[in-house]
Amino acid sequence: MPMLASLGVTKLWIPPACKAAAGPGGNGYDVYDLWDLGEFEQKGARATKWGTKEALVRMAGAAAREGVAVLFDAVLNHKMGADFCERMVATRVEDKDRRVDMKVDGDERRQDIEAWTGFEFPGRKGRYSRMKWNKEHFTGVGHDRLRGEDGVWKLEGKEWAEDVDEELGNYDFLLSADIDHKHPEVKAELFRWIEWLPSQLQVSGLRLDAIKHYSFSFLRDFVAHVRKSIGPDWCIVGEYWREDSEFLARFIEFMDHQISLFDVQLVSNFSKLSRMYEKGDLRKVLDDSLVLWKPDHAVTPVASFFLPLAYAIILLRANCGLPCVFYADLFGSIGQHPQPNFANFVPPTSGGAILPKMMLARKLWAYGSQYDYFDEPHCVGFTRVGHSSQSSGHGLAVVMTNAWEYASKAMFVGKQHAGEVWTDLLRWCPGQVSIGMDGWGVFPVGYRSVAIWVNANAAGREFVDTFVL
Structure with missing residues (x-):
């Protein structure tokens, strides 16, 4: 938890922690008993797949001590x-x-x-x-x-x-x-349950499963009850899987802006571009995405070869929603069917060396005005000029390509950075970029990759360069 907090993680979405129909073999979406958090001998075991109630309480407490809010995955449809x-x-x-x-x-x-x-x-x-x-x-x-x-x-x-x-x-x-x-008995029961939940463990929000499948008016009443009875600051994220950002924006308005939604269109854009390889048009990566409609109410997960590029977009751009970083992309995974001695271990993206640096770059330098350069189909970029209140005003420049050749892009980073020497934080692109007196620089990128250029002497740079997860 201290390490996650140091990377800038503010919220932790955990799997459904209620007793599953399949007992210790169920992921929790096969929900049996909302009131059993791994406390009672039911469905063949006391613990859920994820552990006992005591372990859950300890984990949530550790998160709270580091300022990380736990989002409880609530399955209320079936x-x-x-x-x-x-x-x-x-x-x-x-x-x-x-x-x-x-x-x-x-x-x-x-x-x-x-x-x-x-x-x-x-x-x-x-x-x-x-x-x-x-x-x-x-x-x-x-x-x-x-x-x-x-x-x-x-x-x-x-x-x-x-x-x-x-x-x-x-x-x-x-x-x-x-x-x-x-x-009425169902509604009263679910309202009692959500009031009870924070009395059992330190939880600060919800991820509501499958909300397209139950009454919108009930959901609005349920969320209003949470805000009134528990706290107005709870983070509530709904899973409404529909590739229609305009509809989802209207849904957020119907919910009185009291709920955030996953940016399904953005996920779809990432997926389509990654499958098209060098034929994909990077200028269209944000087309019709929810972040363009409701940037403060969009949550952005990501998917495969495109991962470094996608993470750079959701982590480092302004007004791009609340980024969602997946556990397996940081630590690796053991797959759906674990084998002895972790024989089927799948390592994290880029060996776990890249994503933490991106998270730290967001925490340290992704501030200030943004300039976009989405002007070529296979090479796009953007800059953040920095803000005096953060890391001595240092900013960053991001350039990415899906082509099988090196590319570069001239971008403005601010006249206040004139004379600075910038290098690629990810070390995928060698060399240096000198910022001109007019605040412009020409930033290269390696083939089918992303480069994040930051002042070589920026506040916090040495820590990020030597950081090991």
């Missing part, structure tokens, strides 16, 4: 791993359009089915909450045990929430037992 089945009447609907009833057994749409909708949480024995869930608390299910069939069934007397994403006609149902957020 429940899985029910304790018993219930008999019920339901209507099977078309999987590709949930508004349309499917014709089954001739023309009979309503069916008697058996579904996993009974939750008693026997291991918890009513601790923290006495609510037991049954079919009345759900709108639909994804499996009929009576016939042994998977599908989508809407329960009798229930309707899908109308204010959800219109994909598949109505995207209220995602999987398993779909929670009915209109039910």
